[in-house]
Amino acid sequence: MPSSRFRDGARAALPFAVAVGAFGIPFGLLARSAGFGSLGAVVMSATTFAGSAQFAAASILDAGGAVAAAVVAAILLNARYAPIGVSVAPVLGGSLWKRFLLAQLVVDESWAIANRGGRFDRGLLIGAGAVLYVTWVSTTALGALGAQAIGDPTALGLDAAFPALFLALLWSQLRERRGIVAAVLGASIALVLTPFVPLGLPILAASAGCLVGLRRS
Amino acid sequence: MSAGWIAIAVIGVATMLIKATGPVILGGRELPPRVLDVVTLLAPALLAALVATQVFGFGRSLVLDERVLGLSVALVALALRAPVLVVVVVAAAATATFRLIA
Numbered sequence: 001m002p003s004s005r006f007r008d009g010a011r012a013a014l015p016f017a018v019a020v021g022a023f024g025i026p027f028g029l030l031a032r033s034a035g036f037g038s039l040g041a042v043v044m045s046a047t048t049f050a051g052s053a054q055f056a057a058a059s060i061l062d063a064g065g066a067v068a069a070a071v072v073a074a075i076l077l078n079a080r081y082a083p084i085g086v087s088v089a090p091v092l093g094g095s096l097w098k099r100f101l102l103a104q105l106v107v108d109e110s111w112a113i114a115n116r117g118g119r120f121d122r123g124l125l126i127g128a129g130a131v132l133y134v135t136w137v138s139t140t141a142l143g144a145l146g147a148q149a150i151g152d153p154t155a156l157g158l159d160a161a162f163p164a165l166f167l168a169l170l171w172s173q174l175r176e177r178r179g180i181v182a183a184v185l186g187a188s189i190a191l192v193l194t195p196f197v198p199l200g201l202p203i204l205a206a207s208a209g210c211l212v213g214l215r216r217s
Numbered sequence: 218m219s220a221g222w223i224a225i226a227v228i229g230v231a232t233m234l235i236k237a238t239g240p241v242i243l244g245g246r247e248l249p250p251r252v253l254d255v256v257t258l259l260a261p262a263l264l265a266a267l268v269a270t271q272v273f274g275f276g277r278s279l280v281l282d283e284r285v286l287g288l289s290v291a292l293v294a295l296a297l298r299a300p301v302l303v304v305v306v307v308a309a310a311a312t313a314t315f316r317l318i319a
Contacts, residue, residue, distance in 0.1 A: 047229030085239025093245025118257030157313030163271035164308030186262030187269035209262030213255040
């Protein structure tokens with residue numbers, strides 16, 4: 001891996017690390033309140049490393065929900081990482097353990113940053129993923145140890161930072177007709193399903209939008 | 218083992234396996250052209266779905282709130298060929314401003 005690509009990925013991830021960190025602190029607070037303890041909160045961020053699933057699981061347990069409900073919600077929310085994993089597989093070579101561990105650095109943001117027109121850049125993926133991982137785990141620890149958030153991330157508009165990133169990266173892929181069709185299908189499937197199925201399934205189902213690639217162009 | 222630790226362990230192991238399945242089975246190998254045709258379009262499909270649900274989704278309901286305005290500003294910035302970082306910052310700033318006004 002050329003180390004310059006790793007640095008480029010790390011640098012590209014820095015602004016998102018600010019937003020990720022702003023959510024890591026409240027996750028740590030919530031996880032402690034949900035009965036995970038400080039250690040449990042950090043272990044979860046270090047092993048699961050997927051914000052939406054962690055917030056969902058901790059919220060369910062915090063509200064007195066069943067463990068099974070929390071587990072199912074988190075797994076559904078993370079199901080999209082199965083097709084995402086296939087998409088990055090060609091650039092994640094190496095020994096079995098190396099592939100297993102590098103795959104853990106894949107989150108929506110690092111995947112989106114590493115995306116180059118449907119193909120992926122290994123250095124960018126690992127650089128961005130490493131910065132986001134360290135940020136997520138360390139800010140979870142800060143929150144779990146009782147640090148108050150610098151501010152309410154929602155009041156700062158930081159929840160809009162993630163869709164804006166995804167929109168900007170999507171924008172560059174809308175030159176080709178099939179890319180536009182896949183995007184329209186993906187967004188439509190996700191929105192239509194949202195009111196009717198558990199969270200996470202709409203995004204997983206939206207990945208079917210890529211099947212438009214089966215049509216001969 | 219407490220309920221919290223059971224959840225942490227099961228979710229952690231399940232997520233690690235989900236993330237690793239593709240790279241462990243197919244890692245480092247070029248995908249067949251037919252599969253690549255499909256996987257190349259996974260990015261636009263999933264990115265669009267993430268944008269749509271993160272802008273309009275509130276749990277399992279669909280809502281119109283300040284995020285739509287923030288993302289509209291982001292669209293304008295994109296049309297003006299602003300760099301990604303600028304697009305993200307103006308979207309967050311616009312959303313925060315609209316929330317302050319609302």
